[in-house]
Amino acid sequence: MGALGLPFSEEDGGMGAGPVEVGLVAQEVGRVLAPEPYLAAVVLAGGVVASLGTDAQRAEVLGELSSGNLHLALAHAEPGRRWSDTASSVTATLVGDEWRISGVKEPVLHGDAGTLVVTAALPEGGTGAFLVAGESATTTTATAYDGTRVSRVVLDGARGVPLGEAGADATEGIAVALDRARITACHEALGAMEAALAATTGYLRSRKQFGVPLSTFQALTFRAADMYVAVELSTSMVWWATMVAAERDATATREAAARAALQVSRAGRLVGQEAIQLHGGIGMTAEYLVGNLKAHLTALDHLLGDGSHHLRSLAQGVAAYDALDPLA
Amino acid sequence: MGWAGWTELQRHLWHEEMQRAGVPTPLPFNVSMIGPVLIQFASQEMKERFLPATASLDIWWSQGFSEPDAGSDLAGLRTSAVRDGDDWIVNGQKTWTTLGQYGDWIFTLVRTDPAVKKQAGISMLLIDMTSPGVEVRPIQLIDGGHEVNEVWFTDVRVPGENLVGEVNQGWTMAKFLLGNERVGVAPVAMVKRMLGRAKEVAADQLDDPVVRARVAELENELLALELTTLRVVAHSDGGEPHPASSVLKLRGTELQQAVSELVVDLAGPASLVPPDSESDLPLWARRSAPVYLNYRKASIYGGSNEIQRQIIAGTILGL
Numbered sequence: 001m002g003a004l005g006l007p008f009s010e011e012d013g014g015m016g017a018g019p020v021e022v023g024l025v026a027q028e029v030g031r032v033l034a035p036e037p038y039l040a041a042v043v044l045a046g047g048v049v050a051s052l053g054t055d056a057q058r059a060e061v062l063g064e065l066s067s068g069n070l071h072l073a074l075a076h077a078e079p080g081r082r083w084s085d086t087a088s089s090v091t092a093t094l095v096g097d098e099w100r101i102s103g104v105k106e107p108v109l110h111g112d113a114g115t116l117v118v119t120a121a122l123p124e125g126g127t128g129a130f131l132v133a134g135e136s137a138t139t140t141t142a143t144a145y146d147g148t149r150v151s152r153v154v155l156d157g158a159r160g161v162p163l164g165e166a167g168a169d170a171t172e173g174i175a176v177a178l179d180r181a182r183i184t185a186c187h188e189a190l191g192a193m194e195a196a197l198a199a200t201t202g203y204l205r206s207r208k209q210f211g212v213p214l215s216t217f218q219a220l221t222f223r224a225a226d227m228y229v230a231v232e233l234s235t236s237m238v239w240w241a242t243m244v245a246a247e248r249d250a251t252a253t254r255e256a257a258a259r260a261a262l263q264v265s266r267a268g269r270l271v272g273q274e275a276i277q278l279h280g281g282i283g284m285t286a287e288y289l290v291g292n293l294k295a296h297l298t299a300l301d302h303l304l305g306d307g308s309h310h311l312r313s314l315a316q317g318v319a320a321y322d323a324l325d326p327l328a
Numbered sequence: 329m330g331w332a333g334w335t336e337l338q339r340h341l342w343h344e345e346m347q348r349a350g351v352p353t354p355l356p357f358n359v360s361m362i363g364p365v366l367i368q369f370a371s372q373e374m375k376e377r378f379l380p381a382t383a384s385l386d387i388w389w390s391q392g393f394s395e396p397d398a399g400s401d402l403a404g405l406r407t408s409a410v411r412d413g414d415d416w417i418v419n420g421q422k423t424w425t426t427l428g429q430y431g432d433w434i435f436t437l438v439r440t441d442p443a444v445k446k447q448a449g450i451s452m453l454l455i456d457m458t459s460p461g462v463e464v465r466p467i468q469l470i471d472g473g474h475e476v477n478e479v480w481f482t483d484v485r486v487p488g489e490n491l492v493g494e495v496n497q498g499w500t501m502a503k504f505l506l507g508n509e510r511v512g513v514a515p516v517a518m519v520k521r522m523l524g525r526a527k528e529v530a531a532d533q534l535d536d537p538v539v540r541a542r543v544a545e546l547e548n549e550l551l552a553l554e555l556t557t558l559r560v561v562a563h564s565d566g567g568e569p570h571p572a573s574s575v576l577k578l579r580g581t582e583l584q585q586a587v588s589e590l591v592v593d594l595a596g597p598a599s600l601v602p603p604d605s606e607s608d609l610p611l612w613a614r615r616s617a618p619v620y621l622n623y624r625k626a627s628i629y630g631g632s633n634e635i636q637r638q639i640i641a642g643t644i645l646g647l
Contacts, residue, residue, distance in 0.1 A: 197645075228645060263548060
């Protein structure tokens with residue numbers, strides 16, 4: 001269907017679409033909890049290649065990714081670090097004219113991939129991004145609580161091909177890809193929240209206790225109403241951030257991504273927790289939908305920065321303006 | 329009303345700009361409540377008689393909906409209107425009549441048929457507040473101010489032509505009016521302005537990470553509400569308000585209250601000093617507690633927030 005190539009330009013073998021189309025796909029992925037590495041391979045790993053790669057690299061890697069021939073993964077997170085744009089414990093050194101990458105990346109989403117995009121601290125400072133053949137790393141993969149495949153990737157002098165200009169600091173390009181991925185993750189969460197709300201209202205209507213449907217108890221319907229409010233407000237914020245990403249610069253996108261992520265973090269917790277509570281025991285079971293939705297919402301929340309993380313960065317800047325203007 | 333040709337969105341944006349500039353917005357009873365009802369439901373004759381004076385504020389309207397035993401349960405109202413020849417004879421009591429002390433006319437819901445289902449026996453009457461038998465009594469509130477009143481009707485004679493629309497059609501008009509009211513009661517720009525001003529006057533406290541985090545969180549919530557308002561307004565053209573207008577009322581008033589709470593916290597001990605006393609303390613700080621106390625009303629009026637949750641659960645979620 002071309003979904004894999006949506007965010008990439010046609011010259012690079014993609015569809016030339018943008019954040020809006022990617023958001024629609026991600027929302028559906030979240031709604032049905034599709035176990036596809038869309039966010040991991042296309043938006044995160046592909047996103048870094050798209051923002052840093054040379055013309056030739058983009059055409060080759062993204063073309064293959066778009067056609068489904070290449071499985072790509074971004075190895076960026078490092079043990080002991082929380083949601084940074086840079087790499088530190090994984091390092092790149094120049095040996096002769098070859099870059100060698102060493103260190104541990106974890107967690108790497110779907111890290112058992114054909115090609116890895118690895119970020120690494122550069123000898124002269126800054127962070128670079130490299131293409132590394134999957135077989136030159138030692139990868140162990142486990143299944144996270146929400147079914148996501150997470151890997152530990154050990155690199156021991158693995159050969160890396162610099163993405164873009166060799167030795168140049170790629171932090172900004174990485175940050176751009178991460179911000180776009182944050183907005184995409186928000187869409188996935190939005191789909192999951194919509195599904196959780198729909199399942200919950202359906203359950204309240206059909207499930208009988210004390211001889212009457214649960215929907216006759218006001219204490220329960222009011223909580224469902226608050227879930228709805230949270231989903232509506234998140235919808236507004238996520239689509240706004242998506243339009244900012246489609247039309248504005250990286251700085252505006254960074255702030256919009258943080259705002260959407262904060263809203264969705266708060267809403268995702270409320271909606272997921274309430275969905276389970278309003279279902280009662282069945283909501284706790286692995287075979288029922290809402291528990292799985294809550295698990296995935298939790299995973300998305302902790303993947304690229306939770307609410308507190310984004311609140312902290314937004315709080316830094318509050319003295320710099322008087323009233324917030326979404327169009328400023 | 330000067331905006332006859334405007335879309336809902338244009339009207340909304342104009343309102344927001346007025347609030348942002350700190351300009352008093354047009355009297356809501358005139359332009360958001362009775363005005364649209366007259367346009368939608370009144371006879372041509374009634375429109376010509378009342379709309380120009382409503383637009384020019386030659387008539388200051390008051391709202392006569394709530395009663396002592398019929399607040400959120402509006403349809404339970406008891407004020408009665410009984411036919412006497414061409415006229416109606418009105419008896420009963422309205423309450424929470426906002427700014428009623430300035431009212432020239434009052435649009436009221438009255439019971440015209442006590443025998444049918446309560447929603448089906450209600451009509452809307454326009455009553456000249458200088459009519460014999462109309463008495464306005466002030467209600468003192470916790471903030472020390474006077475903004476609401478009781479309005480008593482004792483054998484008030486109202487001409488038959490002051491009936492809006494048809495007899496017993498009042499509930500339809502009330503629902504129409506309340507939907508518009510809900511859209512209007514999420515004063516996002518005003519609350520944003522309040523928060524922006526708080527940051528300005530309490531700038532020294534923005535070093536405190538707890539204060540900063542509270543401000544940032546409120547700003548984010550306000551942004552989400554602002555964007556949601558735009559979505560709702562853009563889908564409200566064609567008369568019927570978007571069902572999600574309940575979200576705006578619910579969340580708008582919660583945030584209005586939360587920001588006023590932040591302001592009184594920023595004022596701290598200075599909030600204890602009354603605004604009208606001789607003091608070295610800044611006026612914003614001395615006004616903060618009365619404003620905070622005053623805004624407790626926001627989650628009660630215009631259909632309490634519990635009513636809004638009921639509307640969301642019932643109308644939107646089908647529960």
